[in-house]
Amino acid sequence: MAGHVLVGADGSESSLEAVSIAAREARERGLGLRIVHAFIWPRMRAAGVAAAAEALRGQADALVVAAVEHARAAEPDLADVEGEVVTGEPLTVLAVRSADADLVVVGSRGLGAFTGLLIGSVAVYLAAHAECPVLVVRGRADADGLVAVAVDASGDAQAAVDAAFAEAERRGTGLLALHVWNTWSAESPDHRPGALTPLVSNISELRKEAGQTLTSALAPGLVAHPHISVERRLLEGRVRPALIEASKEARMIVVGARGRGGFKGLIMGSVSQALLLHADCPVLVVRGGSEHHA
Template sequence: MNGPVVVGVDGSASALAAVEIAAREAKLRGVGLQVVHAFIWPSLHVSLGPSPVGPPDGGLRNAAEKLLSEAATRARETEPGVHVTEHLVTGEPLTILEARSREASLVVVGSRGMGGFIGLLVGSTAVHLAAHGRCPVLVVRGDAGGTGPVVVAVDGSARGDAAVEFAFAEASARGVDLVAVHAWNTWTERGDDDPGHPQNLVDGIDRMRSAEERLLAESLAGRQDRYPDVTVHHRLVENRIRQALIEATEQAQLIVVGARGRGGFAGLLLGSVSQALLHHGHCPVAVVRGDNS
């Protein structure tokens, strides 16, 4: 999709960090940037203008316009060549960002918020958009200025395929390596003739490891032809996928995960993995849907 990048702002430091990342993403894609503030107060029927006894530039609407202008200025300073537009939209943040995601190539939000996102965990916002939005969602947390590789969680599912494609495109645009992480559960496979023989246990685990290596390779196949500039590192992890991915974020500049899926993360909804990353990751997290429904 060649739609704009959309960033939700609420006046917080976290949102300003998201604005900088969003401006860079817009430049990488060669698209415009929409800076959006959800102005919920009109729907609550409260006074929006300045107080009769206060300064003329006071009031909720002036405050909203000011924070929106400051965010847009930050975006233009970060990437002067990107076309930036300001949007003060009446409504609830989740509803507005979901609607904007229908025409966007990416929606960016901060990891913590205030103001327009008052009372909401941004993690909840991201999970909601990943489940119901129409484009990838990038949550800016941890070290947003990292210089490490892009990391992608690979589970072998059809939905996870979209996350792999997104990660390749990001690594190519950023000019960095891609680390593909696939988790699998160790289990024992015993022969009928001698179920307790140690060699049968080793052979079973070796066979499964080989199968998981093939799954990882097949999940990445074909994309190296389209992204010959991307150096890919395959990483197999046994169990504890959440912890493995959180640790991977310590050296990454971005981690990409599907909105939900199964396969290599046997028994785990990928949504729970993405939520763990949103709460504990050390770098920005991109949550990618695998369909357009």
């Protein structure tokens, strides 16, 4: 079922917020919306358990109907809205269904889209395993400002830059391109992951390389979207705190799911995870090489 935004629902306030955001994203992208409630049903055949399972099924069906109505109320112009109750472990179901989706949306407050699972675990799991971009709705409810993107030299980061240009285009705003560098960014002498970096580095050379990384990553997007204004910002310091601080002035921050690049010596996944847990605005996580783009 291609051409749709996917969102999980469990009836909680957080999941209904995610449904509203997913509906808006679907409308803005000209896509359909698929709302899924996943549940592992009792397997025992005892009469009492069977009756309980039937009651749970009725509750699940009612929950999905309510979520569909909520989406239609939030976005009356969105015609293609469907809901489904699926048997299975919720995270696995969403990860598998993401292969046919253009975007997965996850809520952010308290217990997330699935009862009993903290939102951090939901967001981190899907960011690592989904086959399409994942939008985590967190931070300020109505974040404004530019679309920010974390840039390094990895394949995932380039995909994130491409997605960020598309988001800026969709939202009619500019782009804030962020590259964080420090003395640990220097390449190790033998280029081995985890190898010790020289204690003394040429600071001006590191700064120059950081600027080149940013320029190279932005070049394709500037050609494809020449009318989008881009603010380039080189930040010296620790990667995760710098990006979390920058999220306070953005309406969305886009980041690659994983990989190594300009943030050498630091798994990109740890950066994306930090933003999923601490950013002050929604976070869009993009994986390089995916056939789906937000």
